[in-house]
């Protein structure tokens with residue numbers, strides 16, 4: 001694989017004047033986090049003073065094993081709500097929100113296919129990740145109307161009149177709701193097909209997700225996350241377990257997302273991949289941000305090299321098969 005960076009000219013321009021130092025401000029951050037801390041018993045897993053992710057870039061979050069990368073991912077995306085600190089996404093505070101609420105605001109993360117999901121077809125996996133906002137709104141309106149009708153019945157003491165009127169109305173609402181669901185479902189299927197085609201998975205749409213190869217699973221995880229058209233996608237080790245033949249294709253998908261305007265934040269151990277596609281790299285060690293910068297800044301950063309060597313991990317900027325080394329450590 002080429003070790004040349006595929007940073008887009010637009011992303012490189014954006015980051016041109018940004019100093020390579022931990023916690024540095026970005027010209028137009030999509031994610032801003034301050035004072036994030038998470039402890040497990042006596043162990044401080046994450047203690048990040050300030051972090052900004054620039055909109056429209058591919059940012060890598062790297063660090064030796066146990067540095068706190070997954071814990072930070074879990075906090076930012078609302079899947080672990082036991083940390084402290086504040087963070088906002090797209091200018092709105094999202095700290096304290098559930099994973100579902102964060103995803104609705106446009107920040108989604110990929111999930112490994114669980115055992116249960118491997119027993120569903122590829123299309124079923126896609127549809128499970130789909131938004132159902134219109135159906136939810138219709139049902140919400142229906143339920144609100146229902147409670148108002150019930151209140152009127154109690155207040156007027158005229159159950160027959162209210163009940164008589166509510167039956168055709170409730171049938172109409174049911175039909176509307178069904179229509180809402182149906183058109184939403186059709187839109188979801190169309191979106192799923194479009195994404196499956198893009199990720200070369202359309203021929204497998206009716207196959208069990210468990211029958212996919214490691215690389216195809218990673219593609220499905222990415223495709224699922226894109227069902228809600230997020231502004232930012234967070235990829236957890238997108239290359240783990242991927243056959244080298246598929247790595248290039250996965251990298252192309254990631255850079256294409258960035259070029260289409262989706263911000264990408266990813267955790268990865270494979271140094272070739274990290275140095276090859278990142279516009280910006282954030283390095284964590286023992287829960288803290290010890291360095292930030294462009295790939296060339298990180299390659300030569302002494303504290304980064306020390307952190308990796310201290311952890312007997314693959315060194316940033318090395319030409320070896322870092323992915324394999326990273327996997328062995330796990």
Ligand SMILES: Nc1ncnc2c1ncn2[C@@H]1O[C@H](COP(=O)(O)OP(=O)(O)OP(=O)(O)O)[C@@H](O)[C@H]1O
Pocket residue numbers: 040043045063064065066067068069070071072
């Ligand atoms: N649920 C938990 N209970 C106790 N300790 C935990 C828990 N989750 C993480 N830790 C600890 O917090 C620290 C950070 O772990 P985390 O998994 O976030 O690191 P990481 O950088 O993602 O590591 P890796 O690269 O190995 O996945 C580690 O010391 C880990 O043992």
